[in-house]
Amino acid sequence: MSDDPMVEEFFSEVNDKYYPQVMEGLEMLESDDVAEGIEILSRPLHTIKGVTGFMAGFEPASHFTHKIEDFLKKVQGGEVESTSENLILLSRGINMIFQVLEQLRDDTVDEEEQEELLALITEASASGQSEETVSGAGVDVETRDDVTIIRVKDPRVHQESQYKPIISAILFIEPGDSILVDLSQVLTFGSTAWGALASMGSTFKVAACNLSSDAKQTLYAWGFDDTITVYPDEDTYFTTQ
Incomplete structure (x- = not known):
C-alpha cells in the first residue's frame, strides 16, 4: 500500500x-x-x-x-x-x-x-458512572410568562434515565411553545443528552440557561447550539424575549 x-x-x-x-x-x-x-x-x-x-x-x-x-x-x-x-x-x-x-x-x-x-x-x-449518578433525580417544571421552565436536578446528565425526565416533560407541552431548560444544578451534560434535547428543536422553541463550563463546551463541540439557544441566566432570557 x-x-x-x-x-x-x-x-x-x-x-x-x-x-x-x-x-x-x-x-x-x-x-x-x-x-x-x-x-x-x-x-x-x-x-x-x-x-x-x-x-x-x-x-x-x-x-x-x-x-x-x-x-x-x-x-x-x-x-x-x-x-x-x-x-x-x-x-x-x-x-x-x-x-x-x-x-x-x-x-x-x-x-x-x-x-x-x-x-x-x-x-x-x-465503571465511569456510580449507581447513584445513573438513577436520575428528575426535574421540576413551572410556567413563567407562557414559557415552560424545566429545572434539571441531576448534577450529571448522561444516561437515558437522567435525560428522559426532561424529554417527558417537554412532551406534555404544546408544539411550538417556548421551553427554557435551567441547568443551574448540573455539572456535566453529555452529548447524548444534548442530542435528545436538540431533537425537540424542530417542534418546540428550546433554550437553555445557567450552563456550567463543561456543559457549554459539550454543547458547542457537537454543534447543538444551532438548535438550542444559550442564555447566561433566566432573567437574561426573559428580558430578551
Missing part, C-alpha cells in the same frame, strides 16, 4: 499536521488542562477516522479511531471521570492510532494489542 499516491499523501498530512496537533493535545492532558487538550485532540482524530474510512485497506484504522474518539467524548462529557488512570488510558489509545496506521501500511497488524486496550477502555467506560 505504500506505493499508492493517496496513501502517501495521507501519511504526509499525518506527519506534518495531525501528529503535531495530537502531541500538543496530549501535552495539555499531561498538564491537567483536560478540556483544552480534548478540544485540540478532537479535530485530528475526527479527520483521521473519516479519511481512513475511505482508504482501501485502512478501514480497521477508522474503526479503531472511532472507538478511541468515543472514549474521548465520554471523558469530555463527564460520562467517564477524568482520573489520571483514564487519561493515561486515553493517551495510550490515541498513540496507538498512529501505531495502527503504520502497521496497516506495513501489513503487520497486531490485533491482540488493540483488543487488550479496547477491553480496558470498555471496562473504564462501564
Whole structure:
C-alpha cells in the first residue's frame, strides 16, 4: 500500500499536521488542562477516522479511531471521570492510532494489542458512572410568562434515565411553545443528552440557561447550539424575549 499516491499523501498530512496537533493535545492532558487538550485532540482524530474510512485497506484504522474518539467524548462529557488512570488510558489509545496506521501500511497488524486496550477502555467506560449518578433525580417544571421552565436536578446528565425526565416533560407541552431548560444544578451534560434535547428543536422553541463550563463546551463541540439557544441566566432570557 505504500506505493499508492493517496496513501502517501495521507501519511504526509499525518506527519506534518495531525501528529503535531495530537502531541500538543496530549501535552495539555499531561498538564491537567483536560478540556483544552480534548478540544485540540478532537479535530485530528475526527479527520483521521473519516479519511481512513475511505482508504482501501485502512478501514480497521477508522474503526479503531472511532472507538478511541468515543472514549474521548465520554471523558469530555463527564460520562467517564477524568482520573489520571483514564487519561493515561486515553493517551495510550490515541498513540496507538498512529501505531495502527503504520502497521496497516506495513501489513503487520497486531490485533491482540488493540483488543487488550479496547477491553480496558470498555471496562473504564462501564465503571465511569456510580449507581447513584445513573438513577436520575428528575426535574421540576413551572410556567413563567407562557414559557415552560424545566429545572434539571441531576448534577450529571448522561444516561437515558437522567435525560428522559426532561424529554417527558417537554412532551406534555404544546408544539411550538417556548421551553427554557435551567441547568443551574448540573455539572456535566453529555452529548447524548444534548442530542435528545436538540431533537425537540424542530417542534418546540428550546433554550437553555445557567450552563456550567463543561456543559457549554459539550454543547458547542457537537454543534447543538444551532438548535438550542444559550442564555447566561433566566432573567437574561426573559428580558430578551
